[in-house]
Amino acid sequence: MTGPVWLNLALIAFVAAAFGSGPALARPTLPFGVRIPARRTGDPAIAFARRRYNRGIAVGAVVASAVVLSGWTTRIDLVIVGLVALYAVLGSLAHRSIIAAKRDGGWYAGTRQAVAADTSLRSDPVRPQWILLTPSVLLAVVTAVVGLAEDAKSFSTVFAQVLVVVLISLLTVAISRARPEIDAAQPSASASRYREYLHGVLSLLLVSAGCANATLLVVSLQLWGVADTTVPVTIVAYLPLLAAFIAWIGFSLRSGDAGHRLSPTAGESETRYEQRDDDRYWFAAGMVYLNRNDPALLVHRRVGTYWTLNLGHPVAWLLLVIVAVAGVLAGLGVFPLPIKGA
Template structure:
């Protein structure tokens, strides 16, 4: 986080805002990653946990801003400390709600169920692959420019190719991940989830083009087609900024798993509650481990993204491959794209 003071303060403010917005964007029945019945979402312990959490975030942000003015204290350490403090606050809030839920028997007398929507298998949400065309075209254009220059440094092109290789399987995996459907409102929640999934897949493919557009500008700077000036660098990063803003706007509008979206048609609530599956979730809804669940990817309880089911054997194969790649890169056997090419 080394850089001008305004940048350090901006990163602290953004980090605090990100953590502070998480409870507001979370599904009402999943406060701080704890599954609660719909009729218990207004419990005093939940409201108190949110107030304490928000106060803690505010105090942490103020302290972090004060610390960046201390000479000799690395701003990176301040940011890491703020992230750790915010994560700890979230964990404490999750534990307090889970304890109240357990002690007061919030699920006692409820009828729990799990709902499946077979239409998501027979008529799945299909990615709009045409949105990946700009990313592919930008890769070709960058490679042609590099060849015309006669350069031997194609690290940015390799980064573009890596994006093209990784995005399609990730898109397919997300489109086939287990859907988030609420047993209390199965039709409405399925409708919301489909709209949400369509938006996520489209943004993912568009973001690939944004990354490759930035890599094109970086390539032009490296190959001395354009001067490396502040205006050029800003213009080069505008696609990434646009993609980032688009993700933020979508996340605020849709909420986690699309619960803020308007469903198609009205549906009365059923007599069922979503099954209490807290025993499979750890670290305040961030880690999922269920050996009896065949799903490889599941939507996290916090945030607009998915996570691996660590109870699935393939999940450990994926993690092992990432770990091996990291070790090989550390020993110089595999060369990863460097920052700025």
């Protein structure tokens, strides 16, 4: 995999920026995926871990750029894989160093730990604005009509559009019913922030479905010979996806992880409690959750604007088995996957 030097350098810069912004967007009480008391957010051990991580991010980007500029390899994919692996190691080292400081310093000693819940999120939940899904449905219908009019031999892109609508709808419902992120130290304020954050996530999901189907419409027109397969048309085809990507980045920067940067509509009521130390249920630096005593199927990850399955829930393993079986059957050719140009 090769490309223009400027494009390769831009890709390296993007990867470095993505990994470098993670700690800055994380909740203050979850540095590098470690649960800490609010009074410890300014601890020197955390500041040191951040500085070391940021230096590693910068050094990795400089070395990767030097490799590209020197022409030592033209395989930018290998350079990016190596860079991602390096950044993952740096994140793991930062995670472990904070874990050690937390354990050795007894940061939770003498604290009153609790878990907070907001019943209003159940009695008056954040409801998805399903009207935002209308463009994606209409685009799928338009694509199918054009395909029929052109007597298309393949409707793989139409099937992909339908799949986008179905999957985004299911994901929207699942996320809207996932366990909310409420901080026991500031229950009312954090509940208010999470409500605003969830509303934004659900709206962006539904809008992103329309962006994806708009791209698939133009791709369909190219495959069926209705539109020219030229660079300008191809660029136009992927502009909706680019717009959705930029919107997600802007939302993440404004809201922060789980909406902690948003201004709450409720008062910043403080309690005498700290959020329960639940590190024992999280693995891979806050990416994997396993708690058999938690009835929640979907929980917000400690890193990024993502949710993950509770692997302690039996339904989670059932879903994983279904996905694995579908992948194996597709690999064996039991049922065909849509192929571009087919």
